[in-house]
Amino acid sequence: MSKIFYYELKRMLWNRSFWGLLAVNGLFAWFVLSLDIIQGIAYTAPFSVWSWCTYVGKTLPPAMAAVLLLLSSYYGRRQRQVEALTLAAPVTAARQMLLRTAAAGVCFLLIFLVTAGLAAYFYTALFHFTGFAAFLLPALLLALPCFLFLAGLGQLLAGLHRSLLYLLTAVSFVLGYCGPKTAFDLFGAGYFSSRPLALPVGADGEPAFALTASFCAARLLYLAAGALCLYLTAVLLTRKARRA
């Protein structure tokens, strides 16, 4: 399996689109940092966890758009032609799909590391801030459910019709900036930029950072929905393989 994963990853990384999308994501992240985050979010410091989460939430939509575009290449005519060979192999279509989802996950991680690296440089250079340990868990809670849900839903839709994946990419991108500011905000930028305003200010002049139960429950729901979508995609691809 590791070799199949290696080649799926290699094919994604070899793709010039990936590097273009990575550059666009990096550029966008820098704009978010220098125009938005630098001012601090909801009257908190630019390096507060609230600001950091808002930054992550704002950089996730283009990162996910990049992942969905990378995955879309697996549902095109060219891929179907290769499947004439690969579906005759013992490794099932479902397993191949899971491996390419994992490869897309690595691409997502690379994009995330670039945006996080830019933030680290930004915080260190401008504010001499290095307390990044507190950023890790919120970032994970934001990024992982978001990736699994959209990658799962995207592949399920692409399995039905490729154009639905493009529609999802556009819809999710719009939702990333105009979505609900509740705990169910998939990307979290709206939620984390409005939540501090409803909290009392602490001794350090900022509302203390805390993740609510409803937010954590929503993240778990997104994880479960993503896993369900991947399962349904596996079922769909297995049925399609029968009609190859």
Next chain:
Amino acid sequence: MKIDVNHITMIYPSGKKALQDVSVHAKSPSFIGILGPNGAGKTTLMKLLIAGLLPTKGEILLDDKPLPAQEQYLKSQLGYLPQSFGLYEELTVWQFLDYMAALKSIKGKAAIEEVLEQTSMTGLKRTRIRNLSGGQRQRVGIAQALLGSPQLVILDEPTVGLDPEERVKFRNIFSEMAQDKIVLLSTHIVEDVQAVCSRVLVIHGGQLLFDGLPAALIAQTEKHVGVYLTQPDAPVPEGCQLVSKIHTAQGIRCRIVAERLPACAQTVEPTLEDAYLYCIHAFGRTGKGDFAHETVS
């Protein structure tokens, strides 16, 4: 390995009947050539055999067990080359074969080196697939089908795009493989079947018209093949199927197959191509296979 195709009928969701009550039995070793015009049902039969389609009626048994229950086993023993296929353009020949070997759970480099050698692709192993010619791509397709020396090899028009020398070479490779395996070769090139196959199936209109030895098919065409000299633009006599038309110093020499040869035609020894055309011609005339099926085990 043993395959039993029992009374298979395949009707696509569009309503197209691709195969009708087809039964074929094969066990190792055998080299079976499948002949038939475009749309005859050859590719459908092959897709059924690789569990890429589920039959509307009938069943396929692999080693006496239903194919759906044996799908993983089948695929672990299968080398398949479809009629049209794609390759990952960004990978090199070696990388693509390495990827396919991983999908087939074949470990080590020896299997890849072996098929590269067999298909004369060793010198091109570091070439990216996007830089290969059509014939070279076809050879990559053949190479992946031969990976791991599978027990069942299904080849759909494998020699398309190959030059005559390569064609001869590959059919010899397939012939060698068939010494201890089941090799199914679907092709339009009757000469390839005549040269190497020990058994031939003729499919037309979704029906199996003939299943037996090539010699038996030829024998049934005795006295139905003739040649005659004619002039340009002269029509082919009624009820005759033209096999070839060769310009000679004496005029145009036509080779025909017919249920009853015209008086002007001189009977000649039939070839497998004549026999195949006569079989198809007879089906077109009567709507059913007039040819006797041999029992081949």
